[in-house]
Amino acid sequence: MKGIKDKFSSQLRPLQRSFQFWVRAVDIYTGYKVFQVRVNFEKNVQKREAMWEMQHELAADKIYSMCSDLGGFFLKIAQIIGKPDLAPAAWVRRLVTLCDQAPATPFETVKLVLENELGQGIDDVFERFDMEPLGSASIAQVHKARLRGDKGDVVVKVQHPGVQDLMMTDLHNLQAFALYIQKTDVKFDLYSVTKEMEKQIGYEFDFMREAGAMERIRKFLYENNKRAPVLVPRVIRNMVARRVLVMEYMDGIPIMNLGNEIAKRGIDPHSKVAAAAKHKAQSATVAYVTPFYHRVALLDYGQVKDLPEQLRLGYANLVLAIADGDPVRASKSYRELGIDTLSKCENEQQEMLKLAQTMFDTKLPPGVVMLQPFSEESSIKKIAVEAFPEELFSVLRTVHLLRGLSVGLGINYSCAEQWRPIAEEALIQAGKHKGDIITLIGEVVKRGGSKRSLVRRLFRRD
Numbered sequence: 001m002k003g004i005k006d007k008f009s010s011q012l013r014p015l016q017r018s019f020q021f022w023v024r025a026v027d028i029y030t031g032y033k034v035f036q037v038r039v040n041f042e043k044n045v046q047k048r049e050a051m052w053e054m055q056h057e058l059a060a061d062k063i064y065s066m067c068s069d070l071g072g073f074f075l076k077i078a079q080i081i082g083k084p085d086l087a088p089a090a091w092v093r094r095l096v097t098l099c100d101q102a103p104a105t106p107f108e109t110v111k112l113v114l115e116n117e118l119g120q121g122i123d124d125v126f127e128r129f130d131m132e133p134l135g136s137a138s139i140a141q142v143h144k145a146r147l148r149g150d151k152g153d154v155v156v157k158v159q160h161p162g163v164q165d166l167m168m169t170d171l172h173n174l175q176a177f178a179l180y181i182q183k184t185d186v187k188f189d190l191y192s193v194t195k196e197m198e199k200q201i202g203y204e205f206d207f208m209r210e211a212g213a214m215e216r217i218r219k220f221l222y223e224n225n226k227r228a229p230v231l232v233p234r235v236i237r238n239m240v241a242r243r244v245l246v247m248e249y250m251d252g253i254p255i256m257n258l259g260n261e262i263a264k265r266g267i268d269p270h271s272k273v274a275a276a277a278k279h280k281a282q283s284a285t286v287a288y289v290t291p292f293y294h295r296v297a298l299l300d301y302g303q304v305k306d307l308p309e310q311l312r313l314g315y316a317n318l319v320l321a322i323a324d325g326d327p328v329r330a331s332k333s334y335r336e337l338g339i340d341t342l343s344k345c346e347n348e349q350q351e352m353l354k355l356a357q358t359m360f361d362t363k364l365p366p367g368v369v370m371l372q373p374f375s376e377e378s379s380i381k382k383i384a385v386e387a388f389p390e391e392l393f394s395v396l397r398t399v400h401l402l403r404g405l406s407v408g409l410g411i412n413y414s415c416a417e418q419w420r421p422i423a424e425e426a427l428i429q430a431g432k433h434k435g436d437i438i439t440l441i442g443e444v445v446k447r448g449g450s451k452r453s454l455v456r457r458l459f460r461r462d
Contacts, residue, residue: 014169017070021173024066028059029181056090064094072163073170073201075102075138080397104136105160110143113158117241124148125239129156139163139204139302144249147236153249154236157207161243164205171198187342187384196393204302207245211235213304214247231297250297305394311337313430315360315395316423322361322416323423327353340387348383355383359396362403363414 035055042048063081067074075098081087082095105113111122122129127148133141134155143156171194178190203209218232231250239246307315314336321329327349334341334352345351357363402415 014166017166017169018173020070021066021170024062025173025177028062028066031055031059031062052088053090056088060088060090060094063091064098067095067098070170071102072138073167073174076201077174080400102136102138102141104133104141105158107131109161110141110158113161113243114156117244118239126156138167139201145246147239147246154239154246155233155249157245157247159205159207159243167201168198171201187386189385189388192388192390193393193396196390199390200303200305200394203304206242208240208242210301210304211237211240211245211247214301217298217301217304229296233297233299250299252297303394303397305391307391307395309430311389311391313427314338315392316426318356318360319416319419319423320427321353322356323414323420325353330356337392338387338389339385339392341383342386343383345382351382355385360399361414361416362399362406363416364403364407364412 032055035051039048039051039055042051063078067078078095078098082092082098087095114122114125118125125147127146127150129145130143133143135142140157140159143158144153145156146153175191175194175198178194182188182190214232214235218234221228221230221232233250234248236246236248314333317336318330318333320326321333330353331349334356341352341355343351399415406413
């Protein structure tokens with residue numbers, strides 16, 4: 001009877017979860033729609049702003065409760081929307097506390113997963129294994145351990161059992177909600193974004209794929225730099241399975257806690273030491289495309305993505321358009337990338353450049369701390385994005401994460417300007433740059449580059 005009851009309960013759980021999502025999502029959405037009607041009757045600007053703040057705080061509590069209660073995929077949603085450059089401040093204050101709050105899987109279950117995946121007893125493999133996890137996220141949790149016969153510590157990443165099916169249920173509900181929102185409120189192809197999220201999250205459940213991506217990135221960074229811009233943990237190759245990944249342990253603090261750590265050590269946040277530490281954080285930007293805190297280490301490789309050649313070169317052109325502030329090239333790059341737009345606004349090309357900067361650059365305009373992409377003055381409101389290539393979502397999310405990181409650290413810089421040399425090299429090697437490589441060489445040399453190094457890059461065999 002217990003087996004029948006458990007089976008029935010597991011089959012019923014996705015329906016219960018879907019019901020909980022829709023009840024809460026509709027409540028939050030209708031709350032904002034009713035408020036929009038009510039706030040229009042208030043003519044005093046300051047009172048309107050105070051009303052909006054109260055509405056955001058009310059919605060933030062509801063979003064927090066939904067993400068906290070449902071957990072899993074909704075913890076990822078909280079991470080995505082709870083960024084200081086994008087969401088209302090009231091949302092950020094509530095959602096930032098959810099990032100490390102995924103419930104841990106009991107140790108007995110972790111032990112069972114480990115032994116099934118590795119085919120050995122936990123005591124046969126590890127000299128020491130900490131029962132309490134270092135942290136727990138939506139898909140997996142990590143434990144500190146030491147392999148038998150080794151002197152250094154390792155991190156053991158173990159997948160939560162049964163979480164994949166629930167995440168897919170959550171995603172399908174979100175896709176239906178996205179379809180409705182893009183027809184009624186947001187002129188953006190949100191459905192394609194959620195479809196790519198479905199693919200990417202599917203990748204995260206294969207730790208063997210993640211280990212391969214980690215090794216490729218580590219090899220690339222270490223072979224192409226005298227000193228790699230970031231650290232990449234070494235994978236323990238004979239300790240990798242679909243639901244278990246063992247890697248080198250790296251001690252440190254989460255990069256978003258950098259400001260708190262500076263304050264805790266009594267360092268002036270405006271001092272040269274603090275500025276140098278924050279500058280180090282920018283090395284993460286380079287790593288995405290290619291000793292106060294001596295180095296930055298990237299630890300999670302679950303969503304590494306290889307872009308198709310056409311998209312890669314199209315994005316390289318867009319990077320140069322943003323870095324140069326070139327509206328004509330930005331418009332052309334959008335067409336190359338297959339981003340279909342519809343606009344009736346004046347000065348369409350200039351708005352297209354602003355849209356590109358909003359979506360694909362980390363730099364904020366002077367005095368702006370939040371982009372508010374869905375405000376009436378935003379380029380996303382003025383130019384409808386009717387079709388957005390699913391595979392570009394990874395790029396969009398990377399830039400969004402980097403922008404949130406830079407705002408959190410108080411750094412305002414352009415990833416497009418930082419990625420310019422990489423974009424130029426990609427286009428040179430493909431023989432594409434305004435149809436004229438000589439023009440590119442002239443442009444780079446004008447900025448102080450070397451003709452000799454460019455020629456070497458043009459004709460190297462690899």
